[in-house]
Amino acid sequence: MNNPRYWASQWYATKFAEEPWPGGWYWHDHQYNWHGPFKAERDAAVALRAHQAQEREASDEHERTRPHFGLYYHPRSPYSQKVLVAIYEKGLQFTPHIVNMMAEGEREQFRKIYPVGRIPLIVLNHGPLIPESSIIIEYLDGLGGAPLISDNPDVARKTRFKDRFIDFYLTEPIATLFFESRKPDAERDERKIEEARFHVKAVYDFLEYELSGSTWANGDAFSLSDCSAAAAFCYAGDYMPYDGYPAVSAYAERLAQRPSIQRVREEVAARSDNIARPSS
Numbered sequence: 001m002n003n004p005r006y007w008a009s010q011w012y013a014t015k016f017a018e019e020p021w022p023g024g025w026y027w028h029d030h031q032y033n034w035h036g037p038f039k040a041e042r043d044a045a046v047a048l049r050a051h052q053a054q055e056r057e058a059s060d061e062h063e064r065t066r067p068h069f070g071l072y073y074h075p076r077s078p079y080s081q082k083v084l085v086a087i088y089e090k091g092l093q094f095t096p097h098i099v100n101m102m103a104e105g106e107r108e109q110f111r112k113i114y115p116v117g118r119i120p121l122i123v124l125n126h127g128p129l130i131p132e133s134s135i136i137i138e139y140l141d142g143l144g145g146a147p148l149i150s151d152n153p154d155v156a157r158k159t160r161f162k163d164r165f166i167d168f169y170l171t172e173p174i175a176t177l178f179f180e181s182r183k184p185d186a187e188r189d190e191r192k193i194e195e196a197r198f199h200v201k202a203v204y205d206f207l208e209y210e211l212s213g214s215t216w217a218n219g220d221a222f223s224l225s226d227c228s229a230a231a232a233f234c235y236a237g238d239y240m241p242y243d244g245y246p247a248v249s250a251y252a253e254r255l256a257q258r259p260s261i262q263r264v265r266e267e268v269a270a271r272s273d274n275i276a277r278p279s280s
């Protein structure tokens, strides 16, 4: 440590530093790039520590985002879209497994992995299964990146409530309206349609009030509730227009502009097996 010419860093010996290098203190990085000379050992040590901190940050980010789970999903499934939005918001990598639940063989195969047979599902590399879109997002949120659920228990409670409220009373009824609209007139279940419309209206009424002073469903930070809304609002206006709901309409537009959501929608648009939207 006292040789001003060949200074041993905390990581690597510097025995390769030879003439004609100017005298002074040196350190080198992983790629054997030499840094120096520094007049004093202390200056070299400060530079080395700053470099190490930068590398640690980079490798933490790498560790956080590297693929360590497989996602079973379908780009057109609303609950898969909800999880994809969260994944893209956080910049995480994953191993994709697209499952077409309409194809009997694929459905049966998938049920061997998860007997309930619902997508999305994530499978961690070391084995555990994590089903249910909201639980998946809770898990992903623990991996760091921009938080989707606040540390503040009161804000978190409202985010979780809106997530459930949107799934149960918007995503599900919109799916009902979608499936009913595809049936021949004689087979349509008017009672189901009426109930679905009643619930969608309840969500619009609630959100019109909640959104009047905020950008996103639960305040000014994009959250789990917006991941849930992203998929539902892709189709909601086709089945129940936003007439009389200016805040809901503006919110649907903001969702459509969000890069993570645009990416999810582009993936749907790029598929050749798309289902036609209803003609209004």
Ligand SMILES: N[C@@H](CCC(=O)N[C@@H](CS)C(=O)NCC(=O)O)C(=O)O
Residues within 6 Å of the ligand: 077, 078, 079, 080, 101, 117, 118, 119, 120, 131, 132, 133, 134
């Ligand atoms: N509560 C579940 C709902 C998942 C769900 O209903 N997924 C649909 C696709 S969006 C599905 O797998 N349907 C296949 C089936 O019911 O056979 C979640 O939040 O993940």
